[in-house]
Amino acid sequence: MSQDMAVFKGGVAVITGAGSGIGEGLARLAAKQGMRVVLADVAMERTERVAQEIRAGGTDVLVVHTDVAEPEALDRLAAITHETFGDVTLLVNNAGIETLGYVWELPAALWEKTLNININGVIHGVRAFAPGMLASGKRAWIANTSSIGGLGIMPIQTSYVLSKHAVLSFSECLYLEMQMKRAPIHVSAILPGPVATRIFEDSKTAEDPMNANHGQIMHNMLASEGISGDEAAERILPQIAAGKFWVSTHPEVTREFANNRASHLSNLADPALPAELLAGMGLG
Template sequence: MSMEALRGGVAVITGAGSGIGEGLARVAAEYGMKVVVADIAVDRAQSVASAIVEQGGEALAVKVDVSTPDSIDALAATVHEHWGDVTLLVNNAGVETLGFTWELSTAQWEKTLNINIHGAIHGVRAFAPRMIAAGKPAWIANTASIGGLGMMPIQTSYILSKHALISFSECLYLEMQIKQAPIRVSAILPGPVATRIFQDGGTTIDTGSEQHRVLMNAMLEADGISGYEAAQRILPQIAAGDFWVSTHPEITREMAAGRAAHLTALGNPALPVEVLRGMGLSIDGE
């Protein structure tokens, strides 16, 4: 399968008002897809959709809150009414929240898990039945992270959500096989991409997590590729039916190998002290 398979189809991308989702919307439109730019920040979604239309593409901005089942159901109904069958669904919306596990409020925990995990579940529940019933080749991709192959203290709520999205995607892939549905499932594992995710990231009020947020944001700004470049790397892999989709294949392979070795050895969780220092953290007692 090549990108040609997507041409003329309908793409629904959540969190498409910024960053990786915006990139995916633009690249999908360049490949001749009709693009639904779905985001809770409807102004941003509208400006992405307008830019696509100005360049001769087809796009529709829709406000959605992926953490709310009714909102995704309404999105699915709007898309179906407007453009019919969906070819590509990318459950991409996600948020960062930083702070020690016991210091995050219940509301912060719920927000992160509801958007990052339940958002993808609601997306599949709302869109997959029609995609399966249509009986045509289609694609579902969930944006996890290379963080789903490792551990990062202070980002616990985020990291566990990304581990969950990988296992969710693996089970979903197998469910499609059981149903012999022509739906390919991918887990997208982006490496560093310069987006607003750490600018918007919630923190606890302690200075440690705020300092960590600022450092992570600076790291993405310095080392991250653009959302557009990430999308140029991501979409052809999805179209090819790859399950594991990377923006930085070498880092992905290195982290997967590290995780496999760690589990094989049944070692205790450990991060090198220099990594912790790089994160602006010190070990208590140092």
């Protein structure tokens, strides 16, 4: 166990989207810190495999089928977790999907699905778990997965990008609410940079072939430049433990995105993307 994560020892971690990528890495690392872990996901086969591997290391693991798009499923997750393991120490609202397509081409159902998972999944994760965490009076941590995309803009990924902006502002307000309540609950926003996961493989797209092309470019970028889910977790978890609000996997990229956004806004500049990015998307 790493010294800087010793605060988590003996605690209970709940991680949504724990069946793959960043969530899987976080679950494995939380278990290594001596936490009991609750894996919530919709992909049961993959999640059970992760659970088996973690159990083999001697950790108590609970797998709960949870579609974060359904508020009641998160209520159920909170109830089962409390019955099984007691008070929650760490909640990571991490499940998220990518959806590609022009705003007007995405079917309404796909818009709804994306926003329900990426935004409402985080909101209702907090709504379902925070009362128990507050009632326990114990020190606890809530981390919500946004993205460096939460500090940027990207056409074709509009539904995803806006959802990550929403998670960021939600987390900022939540942080202040916990301060107003003088609650011992740390709030973090996780802004991963490129992590090689299945997120673009599983992405939902509108029909225009441009979307599949964009998805392939992004998938290739993550596969060639992304760090692994385990490496991402190694970078993320100590920052959460330290009570940092801004949690990055690639701090220099986060700072660059933040600076660009700040200067863009302070100049009230029209929306624009770097020329090389447009060219890479075949839009140059």
